Amino acid sequence: MRNSRRSPKKANLPAPFELTIDRYSHDGRGIGIHQGRVVMVSNAMPGEQVQVKLEQANTKLWQGKAVKHFTQSDRRQQPTCQYYGECGGCVLQHVPVSDQVALKQSALEDHLRRNKVPHDALAEPISIEKVAYRHRARFQVSKKGEVGFFNVKGNRIVPISQCAVVVPAINDALIIVKREAPLEGVKQLELVIDDTDQLGISVVEGSGASKSALAQWGEQQGWVSQAPLQYRSAGAQTWAKPGSFTQVNRRVNTAMIEQAKAWLDLDVSDRVLDLFCGNGNVSLPFAKNVEAILGLEANQEAIDMAMNSEQANQQTRYCVANLFTSPLKDIPEIAQFNPTAVILDPPRAGAEAVVKNMNTLPTVQKILYISCDPATLARDIAELIHDKWHLRKVGVMDMFPHTRHIESMALLEKKKK
Numbered sequence: 001m002r003n004s005r006r007s008p009k010k011a012n013l014p015a016p017f018e019l020t021i022d023r024y025s026h027d028g029r030g031i032g033i034h035q036g037r038v039v040m041v042s043n044a045m046p047g048e049q050v051q052v053k054l055e056q057a058n059t060k061l062w063q064g065k066a067v068k069h070f071t072q073s074d075r076r077q078q079p080t081c082q083y084y085g086e087c088g089g090c091v092l093q094h095v096p097v098s099d100q101v102a103l104k105q106s107a108l109e110d111h112l113r114r115n116k117v118p119h120d121a122l123a124e125p126i127s128i129e130k131v132a133y134r135h136r137a138r139f140q141v142s143k144k145g146e147v148g149f150f151n152v153k154g155n156r157i158v159p160i161s162q163c164a165v166v167v168p169a170i171n172d173a174l175i176i177v178k179r180e181a182p183l184e185g186v187k188q189l190e191l192v193i194d195d196t197d198q199l200g201i202s203v204v205e206g207s208g209a210s211k212s213a214l215a216q217w218g219e220q221q222g223w224v225s226q227a228p229l230q231y232r233s234a235g236a237q238t239w240a241k242p243g244s245f246t247q248v249n250r251r252v253n254t255a256m257i258e259q260a261k262a263w264l265d266l267d268v269s270d271r272v273l274d275l276f277c278g279n280g281n282v283s284l285p286f287a288k289n290v291e292a293i294l295g296l297e298a299n300q301e302a303i304d305m306a307m308n309s310e311q312a313n314q315q316t317r318y319c320v321a322n323l324f325t326s327p328l329k330d331i332p333e334i335a336q337f338n339p340t341a342v343i344l345d346p347p348r349a350g351a352e353a354v355v356k357n358m359n360t361l362p363t364v365q366k367i368l369y370i371s372c373d374p375a376t377l378a379r380d381i382a383e384l385i386h387d388k389w390h391l392r393k394v395g396v397m398d399m400f401p402h403t404r405h406i407e408s409m410a411l412l413e414k415k416k417k
């Protein structure tokens with residue numbers, strides 16, 4: 001009942017109408033005003049005159065897609081992927097990459113403004129690869145055994161034969177998987193390639209039987225499913241098993257770590273606390289140049305991987321901790337550590353509980369925050385600058401070109417008294 005009042009059923013949605021697009025939304029859709037209502041339109045760019053077919057409408061916001069372009073932006077480019085418009089992944093392909101980066105920057109600035117975070121000009125964005133950048137990809141598998149990605153609405157699988165943003169080796173592996181792999185009981189699978197060109201395969205979602213069947217089949221192809229894969233970024237070696245978190249864009253990952261090093265500017269007297277450390281990807285490259293590293297992370301397997309890195313030594317320690325539920329002061333490993341710098345790389349939910357407790361770590365002078373959601377980043381920075389911290393640098397990293405994802409990095413320094 002409540003739903004039908006807020007959002008009319010499809011049949012009751014207003015008929016298609018003409019709209020002038022004024023600006024981009026945070027996620028790269030076009031925005032126009034129709035009869036006093038904000039309308040967000042996919043596949044529409046500022047300056048364009050389009051016909052909008054509504055897909056959802058509530059009292060404040062209407063959402064739809066452009067089904068006809070009466071005028072087109074001269075910035076519009078022809079999408080190269082045959083699944084554009086259907087696949088929910090690379091929805092910004094009609095926008096040149098430089099404009100995609102600019103709109104991600106303006107989304108970040110808007111979140112900072114809304115959270116009343118003053119800042120200087122954004123840092124130069126990290127933007128490197130435009131296509132074939134993903135070294136790890138998760139594919140949905142339908143009940144009929146079709147392999148692909150979810151559609152734009154996320155309610156149907158679009159079967160695909162090739163993906164323009166994965167590396168060629170994963171596209172080649174995908175052909176073999178579709179042709180030969182035992183996919184019964186598999187709902188989602190991952191294909192990944194490491195920095196030694198070893199392929200990995202794993203079932204992310206599916207029955208127990210499907211996991212062992214696919215693993216066994218993968219091993220017959222010379223691919224791994226249980227053994228760790230090996231990565232090298234910014235001079236450090238890390239491990240991760242297929243199906244585990246790794247930064248998917250290897251070149252942007254290296255550039256991100258190099259930027260983290262340059263911004264933090266640490267020396268041999270520094271003690272680094274790496275929160276949400278995963279397999280140590282960001283902090284292990286600091287191992288030779290600082291006094292000590294302590295990494296905390298919820299996932300035991302990731303911690304085991306960090307401890308097995310070539311860079312792990314007497315001065316590096318990685319431990320399991322739930323950073324959403326345990327106050328920093330109650331985590332015993334931190335109590336004796338006296339960090340001078342904190343690296344924060346949380347999931348999309350951000351690090352609210354951590355930043356609210358940052359004053360329990362009085363020795364910290366610098367915080368480097370890596371974020372996959374500018375809304376929670378801006379919220380958390382606002383909390384910090386309210387207290388003892390200055391925002392020194394902030395900028396975007398185009399980790400996922402053509403998609404709506406926005407990755408950012410911020411550096412905060414403690415205010416001098």
Ligand SMILES: C[S@@+](CC[C@H](N)C(=O)[O-])C[C@H]1O[C@@H](n2cnc3c(N)ncnc32)[C@H](O)[C@@H]1O
Nearest residue numbers: 276277278281297298299322323324345346347
């Ligand atoms: C964006 S990843 C970053 C990982 C790592 N810094 C890297 O670059 O590979 C976020 C990490 O936060 C971890 N995480 C999620 N929830 C957590 C929690 N409640 N406490 C601690 N770690 C958590 C995830 O397991 C994941 O490894």
